[in-house]
Amino acid sequence: MICKDVVGLLSAYIDGELSMEERAQVSSHLSACPNCQTQLAAIKNTIAMVQGLGELEVPPDVSGALRQIAIDRPAKIKLAKQRSLASYLRYLIPIAAVAAIALVSIWPQVNPSLTSKQNEVKSGGSRKPAAKSALPKYKALTQEEDIKEQAYDQTKEKADYPGRLKASGAATESYGANATSGYNLEDKNSDAGTLRGYAPMPATESWPRVEATKNNYDSAAASRLLSKTKNETDGLYNIKYAKENRYGFVESLADQAYAKTGQSKLKDEIGKLLNQIKGLSLPVYLEKAKFNGNDCWLLIVRWGTGNDENGLNNASLYATDLSMRKIFYQTSN
């Protein structure tokens, strides 16, 4: 074995990942080759340097955001489950029907004691025709279920992510067409119906809202804006609604902000601001403007504490820089 071959094997040699034969050959070469010994020491030293990098702590804001995922996204996981139910029904019912037919045909061979009894009743309309007649019945049920599930998913998605759907008008229109043709809320007694009972969306569907203006606010003007927004959004939302829709509101605000101002990556920063609030919160209004002459974002948040039924009775306004990392001014109503 020459030096070139040995150098290629030194790494695996250190890790004990060579075969017995290779290991013996490398050991034998090393004992007689100072150059390869130096190379071995260099690699070992390099590994020690790499291992010396140690382990990093996860930054607290990242750690907090990861724990927020399960809180912010219950609606999404529910949505996924509904879809999976529909997709499994699509496959499982035909499979089950075929299985039933096959089982009926196999059963006499498996259990001979039943064969004679079956023969006795065969003339009176045996199990085979009954199983066959069941097949089209199940197929029809699957199609009906599929239509209902599809319409249900779209209705649920609209309830969960009002802002995002609002951004695409075409999607909203097609939702409307499907809803009238294939879905009945009362028949389904769905979560979407329950949600509306808990916290109706505003009739104008104007929240959450983003504006880009040339207004120059001071603390008094900001307080007036907060009062006005609070009046318009009073009684619209409660804790349960905030739990299930906060992520959708944040996404909607970020999407609208991007569409109106071209500024991206606001989603995380809005999330960080919301994390400062102890109760459940819903960001309802964002405006790009000036505060005391400085470019700023004005974010208005409705928030509340307590049980699911409790309303979001509080409202806070944050005036931040354009990165949303520095808060100029903060007030609550």
Place this chain on the structure above:
Amino acid sequence: MPILVPILMVKKLPSVLVFVCVISCQQKGVIAILRMGYMASIKPDPDWLIIKSFLAGNKNSFNELVNRHERSIYNLVYRMVGNSTDAADLTQEIFIHLYRKISSFRGESTFSTWLYRLAVNYSKDWLQKESRRVQTIEINETLLPDNGIGPSQLCEQREIQTLVQLAILELPEDQRLMVILHDLQGYDYKDIAGIVGVPVGTVKSRLARARLKLADKLAPHRNDMEKLTSK
């Protein structure tokens, strides 16, 4: 079907019962739990009970998964991309993806291997699709505390760490990944092959090339390192 027939022959179960069993297994979550339960009976996975609980509807279990894996995933991603801002974004994206797609975990490997594969793919996508190149290197301010080291030594150590991190970032992505997974995260060749989806022989050769390149790059600083470790 091929599974059902032997069951019937052995147990002589009524066909109705089997039919009901098939129908009752419609939920994706239930099937995922059964599948994982079977796999876990073959190869115990410490995470599968938590996943089972999560799929059964206990969303708090997700945070247990976060507790167990956030540090290793953040470290993997940080070492791949070289800065904390992008590492933070990527870590969040990975866990959001995990939250949405956890039911697609089939239990064919351990959960940590599956999660690492996800993280590796996200990191590679980030590096390749965006054609981003690492331009900045950060001094690690959030390193876990290493007791018994003085301020001047700490300063020297951080300088060396910065050099090592830079040298790792200069490696080709595939080789960088080998060094991170093996020398920093402690995975063996077989696990790495499972995570990256390449044969063990490829892991061996990539790691060997990576270490030789690193040894070459770090040669001028080796004496400093030796001095520091001898103090």
